[in-house]
Structures are given as C-alpha cells and as structure tokens.
Amino acid sequence: MSATVLICFAVVMAITVGIAVWAGRKVSDPEMMYAAGGRISPLQNGLAIMGDFVSAAAIFGSVALFFTAGASMAVYSVAPLVGLCLLLSLMAGPLRRLGRFTIGDVLMAKLPRPYVRMFAGCCTLVLSQMYIVAQLVAAGSLFSILLAIPYSLSVSVIGILVVLYVGYGGMLATTWVQIGKAVLLLSGVVLMGVLAVVKAGSLTALHAKAQAAFGPGMGALDSLTTSSFSTLSLAASLVLGMMGMPHLLIRFLTVPDGRAAERSVLISAALVALVLATILLLIGPATLAFVKGVPAYESAPGEIAGGANMIFIHLSNALGGELLAGIIVAVAFSTILAVVAGLGVAMSSTAAHDIFVPWQEGRGKTPSEKANRLIFRLTAAITAFIGVLLALLLQHENVAFLSALAFGIAASTNFPILLLALYWRGLTGPGAVAGGSAGLILSIGLLIAGPTVWQKILGHAEPLFPSDYSTLIAAPAAFLTAMVVSLLGRRPQRSSRSPAISDAVKRL
C-alpha cells in the first residue's frame, strides 16, 4: 500500500477523532447526546441522511452490480427515492412532532404502554446489530486488503473508533462525521464521473466502450433476479425498509421541527439522486470501460483483484492514479465509520431510553441522567464488541444477506407498526406487538428457508421458499396480524388515539 493512501487514511481518521473530541465537550445533557440538541439545520440533516443511506456497501455494491448486471441495478437507484418520497409525505413530519429521542417515543404517543416501546426497542436492537455486522464484515475485508493488515485488526480498529464516536460524542459527533463523509463522498463520486467522461472523450464514447466490454444486454433490465416475485420483493424491501430503519428515522429528531424534517428529506433526496444517477450514468459504465479486462486489476483472467467490492477503488486508480485512489479509500473509511456510528447511536439511545427507562420505571424507580448516559455508553461498547465478535465469526459469510435481513425486518416490523400507529386509530398495544412479531418471525424464517441459507449454506437439495426476499409476504402479514388482533381485542368505549397523535396527523 502506497504512502499516499496511508496519508489520506490517517488524515481522515485524525479529522473524525477530532470531531468526536469536539462534540464530546459540547454534550452536556440527554437531548444533546441522543438528538444533537434538536438544533441541526435541514441542509446539515439532509447531508447526514444521505450519509446514513449511501453506505460504502451501497456505493461499492451498486458499482459492482452495474459491472456484472448492467442497467438492471437501476432498481437500487430508483427504489430509495420512492422510499424517500413516501417517507416525506407520510412520516417525516409526524415523527418529528411526536418523537423526542427514539421511534419508541412516537409509539408511546399513540400506545402509551411500556411493553410496546420495549418490543420496538428490541426490534431496533436486532436489526441494527445485523446491519452493523454486515458493514463490519464488508469493511474488515476491504481494509485488510487495502492496508495489508489482518482482518481481525481491521475490524477491531473500526469497532474501537465507533465506541469513541458514539460513547463520547453521541449524536452530535455522529451527525458531523456523517456530514463530513457526505461532502467527501459527493465530491469524490462527481469528480470520478467527470474524469471518466474526460478520459473516454465523450459520454457516447464512454458508453460505446462500456457496451463493447459488457457485450450484448447492458441496457436490459431482467438479469438481476431470477423471478418476478424476487424483483418485486427486493423493491419492496428497499422502499419499505427505508421507512423502518431506526438510524434513518432518528435523524428527523435532530432538527428543530416537522417542517425542517420535511425539508431535510427533500435535500437528501436530491443528493442521493445525484450520487446514484452519477453511478448509473457514468461510474458504472466507466468500470466496464476502464477496469474490465485490464490485467493490472485482475488476479486471474476474468477475476477482479480483491473481489467485486474493489471495482470502485480500481476505477479511482485508473482515473486519477494513486492520489485519487487514496482519497477514495479515505472516503470509504469515513463512510463505514459514519454508518456504523449512526447505527450505534440508534441502538444506544434505544437501549437507554426505550428499554432501561421503562424497566426502571416498572420497578418504581426513576433513573438518573447519569445512569442513563452510562447505559448509552455501555450499549455503544457492547454493540461494538458483539459486532466485532460476529464479524470475526462471519468473515467468510455472504454479508449481502445480513443487510437484506436487516432491511426485510425493518420493512416487516418497525414500518407496519409505525404506519399503523400514525394513521389507524384502531391499533392496540397487543395488535402492534403481534403484528411486529409476525413480521419478525416471517422475515427471518423465510430468509432461512430461502435458496441462499437453506440450499447453499445448509446444503439441502431444494429451498423450502423459492426467494431470498420475503418482504412481499412478511410485511402484509405484519399489517394483517396487527389489524386482526387489534380489532379482536378492541374496547369500543375507549378511543386509543391520544390527543398528541391526532394533533400531529391533523397538522400534516
């Protein structure tokens, strides 16, 4: 690994640690720790949401998908924007008005029962931990190759840094790391897109080279999944999962009001579209034009050196030499840190606010601010420790399934409960828990029964369920179960919608 890459890497690490130390001095109360004091501007929050959504796995994965499947990866570009659009029109405003620190606050406004909050908290912990493991495995593999260090050291360093950011700087540090990463990522992707066109001579020439390298069918849309059900279910996971991922949803609690929350979604949608459109139009074809078939980037004929995730790094080297490659590696590093830190904040605030507080209150005690903060920091450390441990155990597993599982669970648990809580006055506590449980069990169960786990990992001849994506079944089942259980157990003499929720929905 060259000195240029190491210097870029060290500079980014120093800046992010500096941000954590600066934020740590400003964190004086739970409001600041969990929600950055609610004083983040819409532009800053838009950048941070974009930073949360566009993870290294998303960038490297999208580029690798274009490299292998051509325009079929368009579903990964369009679906998030549909998700953001629905998030804006249905959830951003009410979430900010009803929530304080976590999505558990939103549920408590509708269903003031501690067990609902604790159930939602447990779902958040499970799916965020899976997403953290997926990010850590991907990051560990990538940086062990890039920096020529052992995988275990790579994963452990990221884990330690995340504990520092989350435990010391809380949401404020995480938000500013996200903002810095988003600006770096945006600049890097746009710069690479421009360089690709310049190197090819024109947009037409770039696509001509790409099509020549890909062969026939680069513009076809049918090569990504094996069936219509899988395609639809994948799109549903991406769209609905986005509206249930806690680390994205709690971003709306860092701005002053509902209007600022809505404006930040608009800004993030524009930024996400810019990044994904540049990948679809310029960077994806550039990988085919300048990386495919180039011996310097292959370990054997037809095999990319370091695996498919390295394609983006190889392209940066092809377009801008070692300096650009160093910058992109540093950007990737900050991206992974920022996303894992965002997940860490979501989990820590959930453990402290949605599980520890109701548990203490159930025992007749009022937890102190100090105890609350201790639980927050302890959760950050435990989360990182479990994440590193699982990442070491799952080093050779397919991380795409941990990510898919996290999005699938979010689409089948948090999303149905939240949407029903906001828009259906008949939802009851048992209905919410039953619906969320049905979604949780089905999404995990069907993934295990699917082709990758049941057939490829467990070695059975045929899968029990024909697709790896179960959201089309699990999410409707969660809605249906929640509604049926609520209707069966409803007490007609009592309205379950609290004044707070009615007011928030009316103000939409």
Place this chain on the structure above:
Amino acid sequence: MLKLITSVLALALLVPLLAGMLGVIDGLSMGSSFGVPNTIWMALAEMTALVLLCGVTTIALRSSHEDVE
C-alpha cells in the same frame, strides 16, 4: 388531501419502476440515445421525477402547515 395526492403520485411512479423491472417496458425501451441505453435514460428520468415530487410535496406540506397554523 394534498398528502394523499402526493402519496398516490409516489405509488404511481413506483408502478413503472416495478413494471420496468419485470421487463414489461424492456421491449419498448430497446435502443439508445446519445450512445446511452434508453433504460438508463428512463431510470434517470424517473429519479428526477421523484426528486421533483419530493419538492412539490414539501411545498404542499408547508402550505398545509400554514393553513393549520
């Protein structure tokens, strides 16, 4: 009402996406413009439409806030 209309519009935009993924529009979009496959132009157009829809929704929601407040 504005929220409902924008939500329906968002879902309406989801339909061509899914139809495209299913290959229904695949046959209609063969060929290329300026050397770029038409499928990519279609995806970009849809992404632009979605960002514009987000903008319209934000304005609509702001108006509805002002109506209430």
